[in-house]
Amino acid sequence: MTNQNPEQEPVIDPAAFEGRFASTGEVAEAAAEDSAAASAADGTAAEDVLADAISAELAERTSDLQRLTAEYANYRRRVERDRKATIDNAKAQVVGELLAVLDDLDRARAHGDLESGPLKGVADKLVTALEKQGLxxxxxxxxxxxxxxxxxxxxxxxxxxxxxxxxxxxxxxxxxxxxxxxxxxxxxxxxxxxxxxxxxxxxxxxxxxxxxxxx
Incomplete structure (x- = not known):
C-alpha cells in the first residue's frame, strides 16, 4: 500500500509560461518600434523647421540683393546723367564764347568778304564743327x-x-x-x-x- 503525502508540492509545467514570455517580448518590440517611429517623426519635424528657416533666409537675402541691384542701377544712371550734364554745360560755355566770332563772320559774309579766299574755308570749317557739336x-x-x-x-x-x-x-x-x-x-x-x-x-x-x- 502506497502512502500519499497530502503536502506534496504541485508540479509546474513550463509550457504554461511560454505564451506569457512571448507576449512580453512582443510588447517590448512594439515599444521599440513606437519609440523609433516617434524619433523619426521628431527628426522629420526638425528637418521641416530647418528647411523653412533656410527658405526664409534665402528669400530675405534674395530681396536684399534685388534691392541693392536696383539701387546700383539707379546710381549708375544718376552718375551718367550728371556726367552728361557736366559735359553739355562745358560745351555750351565754350560754344557761347564763340557766338561773337560767328557774328563777325556773318557781317563779313554780308559784305561779301567770304565769297572766296582762305577766310571762307576757315569760316565754313568753324560753322560745320559747331553744328556737329549740336549748335x-x-x-x-x-x-x-x-x-x-x-x-x-x-x-x-x-x-x-x-x-x-x-x-x-x-x-x-x-x-x-x-x-x-x-x-x-x-x-x-x-x-x-x-x-x-x-x-x-x-x-x-x-x-x-x-x-x-x-x-
Whole structure:
C-alpha cells in the first residue's frame, strides 16, 4: 500500500509560461518600434523647421540683393546723367564764347568778304564743327514769331499773326538749351496782310457805292 503525502508540492509545467514570455517580448518590440517611429517623426519635424528657416533666409537675402541691384542701377544712371550734364554745360560755355566770332563772320559774309579766299574755308570749317557739336541757329525772315526764342525790338501791323520781318541778330540753340535769343522785328503774316488788303478793298468799294448813290 502506497502512502500519499497530502503536502506534496504541485508540479509546474513550463509550457504554461511560454505564451506569457512571448507576449512580453512582443510588447517590448512594439515599444521599440513606437519609440523609433516617434524619433523619426521628431527628426522629420526638425528637418521641416530647418528647411523653412533656410527658405526664409534665402528669400530675405534674395530681396536684399534685388534691392541693392536696383539701387546700383539707379546710381549708375544718376552718375551718367550728371556726367552728361557736366559735359553739355562745358560745351555750351565754350560754344557761347564763340557766338561773337560767328557774328563777325556773318557781317563779313554780308559784305561779301567770304565769297572766296582762305577766310571762307576757315569760316565754313568753324560753322560745320559747331553744328556737329549740336549748335543750331534760328531766326530768319518769314518764321512765326516765338517769344520763347525771339526778342522783338520792333513791331509793325496789328500783330494777329506775327512773323519775323527783319533779323537784327541771329539766335542760337545748343541741344535743348537756348544760348541766345534772336533780335527781330515783327510784322503781320501773309494771312493778316491779305485780310487787311481785303478789308481796305471792301471799304473802298463801299465808299464808291455810297458816292454813286449820293449823285
Amino acid at each position: 543750331v541757329e534760328f531766326g530768319s525772315e518769314g518764321e512765326p514769331f516765338d517769344p520763347t526764342l525771339h526778342e522783338a525790338v520792333q513791331h509793325e501791323g496789328s500783330g494777329h499773326d506775327p512773323v519775323i520781318g527783319m533779323v537784327m541778330r541771329k539766335g542760337y540753340r545748343f541741344g535743348e538749351r537756348v544760348l541766345r535769343h534772336a533780335l527781330v522785328g515783327v510784322t503781320d503774316g501773309v494771312a493778316d496782310l491779305a485780310a487787311d488788303s481785303g478789308a481796305a478793298q471792301a471799304d473802298s468799294t463801299n465808299a464808291g457805292t455810297d458816292a454813286a448813290g449820293a449823285e
